[in-house]
Amino acid sequence: MFIFKILKNIVIFLIKQIAKICLFFVILGVIILGIFNYLSPKKEVAEIRNNSYLQLDLSRKYNENGVNPLEYFNPGGIDFYQLLKSIDKAKIDPRIKGIFINVDESILNRAQIEEIGEKLKEFRKTSKKVYIYGANLDNKNYILSVYGDKIIMPPSASSTVNLTGYFMETPYFKKLSDLVGVKFNVIHVGDYKSYGENYVKDKMSKEYKENISRILDKVYENFIKTVSIERKIDEKTLNERILNGKLMVATPKDLLKYNMIDKLQYLEDFIKEKGKDNFVSVDDYVKEGLVRKGENYKEKIGIIYLEGEIHYKDNGSGFKDKITPESFEEKFNRALEDKDIKGIILRINSPGGSALASDIIYNQIKNSPKPVYISIGKVAASGGYYISSGGSKIFADKESLTGSIGVVSLIPNVEELVKKLDINLESLQKGKYASIYSLTSKFTEEDREKLYRSNELVYKEFLNRVSTSRNIKMEDLEKIAQGKVWLGEEAVKIGLIDKIGGLEDTIKEMGKDLKLSKYSVKEMKTQESINNILNSYMGPMMTVQDILSLKINKKIEKNDLYFKPLMYYPYEI
Template identity: 35%
Template structure:
């Protein structure tokens, strides 16, 4: 009897578990289906919206906008990043869209670098040829946003003393950590190949080297000259007078009313009132569409080229690594790795329908080994078909290494390039161990087997060994550039040693072929191959799957991985130590600084 009761209970329990399992699976399937329907409806509804007659397109170009289009996860949804060139294409398309009345540049979200402002100028000028107006409006203006706003026909700012217009000149500050590291017991050995290859000097020195100061001053002065030239020509102000106003502080943190009085803007008006002046109906605002939303409309976004002939467009953006340091799609950032970029180049090279390759490089460098592998991949592709390079805001050090093997190189006037040199930064924590009372016992065979031991300082012989290693990498770097650019090594040495050049100067010395943007590179390739600009196809590979599991994993990772709220010198020390540990294993081809 007891056994019978147990059998019944067992059967009943199993039946309950089966029903619970089936119910759980059903609920999960329904939830997944609802999410898919929601995403699909959101995508469809955003694309189904029509552009009403008289619409103005608001153009935002924040400082973190990427050139490489990709997808990422945010707030449990799959997002597609609106890239810089999609926005430029949308601006040019809007010129032909009869429902678009004009553009409004959002001055509060114009943070792109000078080189990209040059590319934006080309698209804005094409738009203006349609006879439509371009306005710029915002609550504040700094040098970057104002320079972009100068592309408009009319600049409007909020008439409030709380709003700010400020063109103070240039200012760059670089923290040097030697004293802090000494107190913490950290020592950095920085090995480099020239007085201008100054990456890492902030860890080893207490103050700026003469090479760093000389080069930064030159680049900042060049950028200042370009800015004042643009303002003087666009606003009809005598340059000498403009420079005097900036240098004296007369244009620092002034009100929009003062800016208008000085002829720097056209009008002061609250944004909502300004919009009503654009409407054809009194008292009503015109229809407004965001540029990202407009760019995603099917009629605006360009479809992939098809047919027997096309030009491959490949993006190489971000720091260069041997392996993807962030395989998750959680963070909105782009990196360059051989496994991805070389596969794209090889795919385009082997495709008989692709007649030429254009690679857009926007990188300050990174791993020397990864740069060499990518460089060789480009050299191999050249054996089959023409390869052109379009340089973005920066294509320096490792970024220039990979570009140097192309048939033809285009750079913006204010692109930062060159930085031919190598650096190694080796941190050691012997002093930290001593402060913490840690005794390290070592067993060693082989003179250099303990060279990369974090717990001890480098010996003179070990430093000499590593210096010889990076000198060999430097020689290889120069040899690559010499053969790729047809410059003899003796002449090249005068351009190397870590020197950074602007695009126009790089043309003068032969590191670059001509000043031009991505459109110029594509036009040149179209002419070379006998194709048209409409025959461009974006080469994508190594794309990450957008699965439900990945989305859940990445969002949970974000929730679990929030950084500790440590502030002040301790936070700064920890962040710099983390950076040093990431870069200590290999020679680096990195530009030593960023320039906004």
């Protein structure tokens, strides 16, 4: 046994060292590449000729978190707000003849598609044209395509079309958990609070199915209406074709026949037709625009981006987007201390997370001496909505996800797995409930009741915050709470938000309310130091070491997403 123990320790040591070395070279490579980019001669701003086409690349991410750590060494990337402003500028720029968008591999979320779609509709009111190209079209990129003057696909049978109703599947792990011996005790407050149910149930709950089906039906209904209006196709006929499967695994010729696209043409032929040198990337256009016409009025509106899960502390888990009270306070205080900033807009994209962190951030917003408006992007649900409710006015896109007012706790337990591995764990305990957070002790009904009562207090606090901030009677709020999730267009009708609109609509409303005739927008981006960036890279390395050192229990205990009350809705629609 002693020999085996030595061999085991040697293997673990070697794996740890290999992991360290690999990660070290990854870090070193990134730093060297970054320094090289930083020191290399900067590309001159491209000259934009007359009759140019602004080219939008939607296969890349346009950040809404106010920071991209990799840009520390190579600044210049544009964010989503700058993307919107580039379309505004192109609309009045005499050199720009039109916009060209390749929608293949688009990673825009629904809220961003809505906001860009509205911009394209404004752009088309001029004599300028919007050309859309897609070799493969589905519901997500086609809904953006219909905002173009011309939709083009290649004349190829291998080009795919998949337009349908919807399909969503969610794995349920209860039987697997029982088999392995890893269980989750999930404590919900709110009948519709569904997070974690797939760990303790073997099928979808009636409440979750009802909630998610309503949302999916509404999104599909919006899709049919938008396509029908923009392409001038009878709504009933379009719906029948889609639900009958005529547009699934279809071809560009099918879409052309049904007036859903305008032309069959290869991409290279289209570019040749318009002139290869007449296309200007949005990056070059933004750089050139800022150099030539950088408006900088004294009075300003500040934008703070809040994207990702909400955590009480930053646990150093790499570059994963996250929101913490500390990171929020740093940006918020800078905006408050800037005398030129007259109002603050929070652009929120968050499924929620730590209840405590959400409450701390809410309190800072609620007590702000400057007006704070909220712009909900893709999602501000549960803890994300908790934060949002602190704002004076809340805007959201039609298909933004919000609400999910409820609380849940996840308590993992590996007691059965430990028994299967024939491990004997000896414990010492003094005090009732001292083992309530143990991964390996039996979780009793009394433990469950204790945690439920704690979560119930958190839920009531959540309700009180929303009731006060949104001026909704408690009995009315209870009907729309319980963990129910709402689309933006539903939320405005029940008082959870004030208006349907995107980021720019929120900015314009604040400017109008503050009676600012001329103002600039200042984005409060995170001030990353090289030390913070390196620490972010080191996060994953520490996780590997901890797992190999069998420090899993301590890591889980420190994770905000276990044991503690959560306000969380991490599902995609």
